[in-house]
Amino acid sequence: MLEKALNGNKYYWWWIGLLLACIAVGAYNYVLQFQHGLQLTNMSRDVSWGFYVAQLTYLVGVAASGVMLVLPYYLHDYKKFGNLVVFGEFMAIGAIIMCLLFVIVDLGQPKRLMNVVLHPTPNSVLFWDMIVLNGYMFLNIIVGWASLEAQKKGVPYAKWVKILAIVSVPFAFSIHTVTAFLYAGIPARHFWLTAIMAARFLASAFCAGPAIMLLLLFIVEKVAKFELGEYAVKMLARIITYAMIFNVFFFGLELFTAFYSQIPGHMHSIVYLFAGLEDPATGQHLGVMVPYFWTAAFLALLSLALLIPSTTRNCKPVLIFALLILIAATWIDKGMGLVVAGFIPNMFEGVTEYMPSSTELFISLGIYAIGALVVTVLWKIAVSVKKAAA
Amino acid sequence: MKTTRRDFLKVAGVTALGMAAGAGSALANSKGAYLPHYEHMAPGHQHLTAKRWGMVIDTRAFHGEEDFAPLIEACHKEHNVPHLPGKQEVKWLWTDSFHASFPHNHQEFLAERVHHSRYLLLCNHCDNPPCVRVCPTKATFKREDGIVMMDMHRCIGCRFCMAGCPYGSRSFNFQDPRPFIAEENPVYPTRMKGVVEKCTFCTERLAEGKMPACVEASEGKIVFGDLGDPDSEIRHILAENFTLRRKPDLGTSPSVFYII
Numbered sequence: 001m002l003e004k005a006l007n008g009n010k011y012y013w014w015w016i017g018l019l020l021a022c023i024a025v026g027a028y029n030y031v032l033q034f035q036h037g038l039q040l041t042n043m044s045r046d047v048s049w050g051f052y053v054a055q056l057t058y059l060v061g062v063a064a065s066g067v068m069l070v071l072p073y074y075l076h077d078y079k080k081f082g083n084l085v086v087f088g089e090f091m092a093i094g095a096i097i098m099c100l101l102f103v104i105v106d107l108g109q110p111k112r113l114m115n116v117v118l119h120p121t122p123n124s125v126l127f128w129d130m131i132v133l134n135g136y137m138f139l140n141i142i143v144g145w146a147s148l149e150a151q152k153k154g155v156p157y158a159k160w161v162k163i164l165a166i167v168s169v170p171f172a173f174s175i176h177t178v179t180a181f182l183y184a185g186i187p188a189r190h191f192w193l194t195a196i197m198a199a200r201f202l203a204s205a206f207c208a209g210p211a212i213m214l215l216l217l218f219i220v221e222k223v224a225k226f227e228l229g230e231y232a233v234k235m236l237a238r239i240i241t242y243a244m245i246f247n248v249f250f251f252g253l254e255l256f257t258a259f260y261s262q263i264p265g266h267m268h269s270i271v272y273l274f275a276g277l278e279d280p281a282t283g284q285h286l287g288v289m290v291p292y293f294w295t296a297a298f299l300a301l302l303s304l305a306l307l308i309p310s311t312t313r314n315c316k317p318v319l320i321f322a323l324l325i326l327i328a329a330t331w332i333d334k335g336m337g338l339v340v341a342g343f344i345p346n347m348f349e350g351v352t353e354y355m356p357s358s359t360e361l362f363i364s365l366g367i368y369a370i371g372a373l374v375v376t377v378l379w380k381i382a383v384s385v386k387k388a389a390a
Numbered sequence: 391m392k393t394t395r396r397d398f399l400k401v402a403g404v405t406a407l408g409m410a411a412g413a414g415s416a417l418a419n420s421k422g423a424y425l426p427h428y429e430h431m432a433p434g435h436q437h438l439t440a441k442r443w444g445m446v447i448d449t450r451a452f453h454g455e456e457d458f459a460p461l462i463e464a465c466h467k468e469h470n471v472p473h474l475p476g477k478q479e480v481k482w483l484w485t486d487s488f489h490a491s492f493p494h495n496h497q498e499f500l501a502e503r504v505h506h507s508r509y510l511l512l513c514n515h516c517d518n519p520p521c522v523r524v525c526p527t528k529a530t531f532k533r534e535d536g537i538v539m540m541d542m543h544r545c546i547g548c549r550f551c552m553a554g555c556p557y558g559s560r561s562f563n564f565q566d567p568r569p570f571i572a573e574e575n576p577v578y579p580t581r582m583k584g585v586v587e588k589c590t591f592c593t594e595r596l597a598e599g600k601m602p603a604c605v606e607a608s609e610g611k612i613v614f615g616d617l618g619d620p621d622s623e624i625r626h627i628l629a630e631n632f633t634l635r636r637k638p639d640l641g642t643s644p645s646v647f648y649i650i
Binding site for chain 1: 477478479480486487489490493496520524525526529544546548549550555556562582583637640642
């Protein structure tokens with residue numbers, strides 16, 4: 001089926017060319033980082049994870065695009081998603097590939113990556129994250145490819161495909177849960193030490209993943225003249241709305257616990273995000289994240305205001321706008337907001353701030369381009385097969 | 391499965407070969423040609439041992455940065471710790487204020503002396519270390535004697551241990567540290583870029599029967615000993631003095647104590 005990706009119009013090839021150019025920029029910057037070390041990033045002794053780990057955290061959520069279609073289709077026999085399931089699975093593949101790449105570029109000694117496999121350490125959450133991310137990726141590759149091939153041949157998919165698809169559901173839940181556990185089990189980081197972390201990860205994943213997928217499907221609908229199905233789109237929009245309600249509600253729970261209990265450690269990071277904090281050593285007031293986080297909070301509430309009433313949700317231009325701002329809000333909140341604020345204040349109640357360096361941004365651009373290339377090629381194949389079958 | 395005479399002879403032959411090779415390597419050891427790794431760890435006659443190594447720092451005996459400087463210099467010289475300015479610095483032993491050192495002990499109207507003092511900070515060699523729990527490759531591990539060690543040849547530089555450590559004890563080599571070592575100690579290895587490092591309670595000195603470098607340089611202001619032995623000097627000092635540990639409420643059980 002791969003040959004179908006080689007057959008496109010000039011816009012398709014321009015797009016592929018643009019992605020390859022971005023990948024080249026990222027690769028060049030990665031070579032520099034590989035030679036000179038992570039000194040080219042703005043990470044520090046105090047903020048030891050930054051933009052890369054923030055993207056990993058966010059993109060794990062994007063991989064939920066798969067399960068939000070697989071679950072209704074294979075488990076509840078919701079036939080209207082039948083035409084779209086493979087798109088969700090293929091986007092999950094792209095998202096997980098990006099996740100794994102973001103882990104690799106964050107390593108100080110990437111050549112020793114295989115030590116995680118050579119010296120398996122079950123007490124480390126990172127070990128389990130490696131297992132569930134790879135497991136979920138391979139399940140999606142196998143299920144997506146096999147079901148598409150069945151459609152190409154005009155036969156129903158095999159029984160084992162359905163079994164693997166159902167197995168992929170707990171795997172999808174586990175990638176969010178285990179990635180949340182990377183943070184939620186660390187003793188001294190108050191911002192992360194919260195039992196609701198995994199639930200927040202699931203909620204934000206189930207809105208952000210399908211939201212990005214739905215926007216991309218609208219593009220496919222336009223450029224490839226591919227019918228999505230009105231009911232399927234409405235159902236997806238409804239799923240996104242409910243998940244976003246939970247996401248915002250769970251964040252509200254964090255606010256209540258922190259500010260009603262008035263325990264300083266619980267409040268510090270949240271105060272840093274919304275108002276900035278004073279560094280006790282220098283007396284300086286620092287709050288570089290403040291405008292971003294207020295933007296995220298405002299966009300999150302606005303997206304809900306537009307998504308909850310069915311009149312606005314069912315209006316396509318409004319829906320597109322609402323999805324865009326939802327993606328921006330969750331990207332700030334679950335990415336930089338969650339990861340960086342966990343390190344502020346530091347272990348000495350001092351404040352060291354962080355914003356990514358140009359190297360970090362260029363490498364990240366390259367990785368996003370790789371993900372976009374994977375999704376483009378896989379979706380191109382899927383659209384071609386489905387159109388030929390129809 | 392039937393064991394034939396032929397199989398038996400094969401096994402016997404291989405076993406004999408193995409034994410000969412073993413004898414050969416033992417012979418080589420006696421000549422000092424090759425020392426297997428475990429030889430360094432086996433208690434020799436000078437090797438200092440303990441059930442659980444620990445440290446008591448008498449903060450009353452330190453009166454300013456000039457009292458701390460010789461200790462920090464001794465440590466950083468001994469272990470080839472690079473001098474890197476800025477927020478990507480590497481440090482094993484350093485000082486900070488009471489507020490920064492004991493953030494879980496906020497006291498209103500703190501005694502002036504305590505408020506203005508500096509406190510010596512290092513890896514706490516926790517009895518229940520979160521850094522060991524989170525490391526995905528066992529590059530950081532706890533030894534039988536309680537020391538939390540680093541294998542810098544195994545570390546992949548994921549920095550999960552830095553997120554996990556509640557005491558900010560760990561440094562990452564954001565760049566090649568070697569150009570920033572003023573005077574290299576050839577006896578102790580230097581590090582490469584991309585790995586995490588920290589205080590090791592001077593395991594290399596304990597193996598030679600010496601006290602840690604900072605303890606030696608402190609001239610009695612720091613006592614190092616076996617927390618697992620009720621009759622040890624350190625346990626007597628702990629019984630007689632009120633001490634603090636950093637963030638004890640986290641359940642990590644630090645092995646470094648501060649007499650205030």
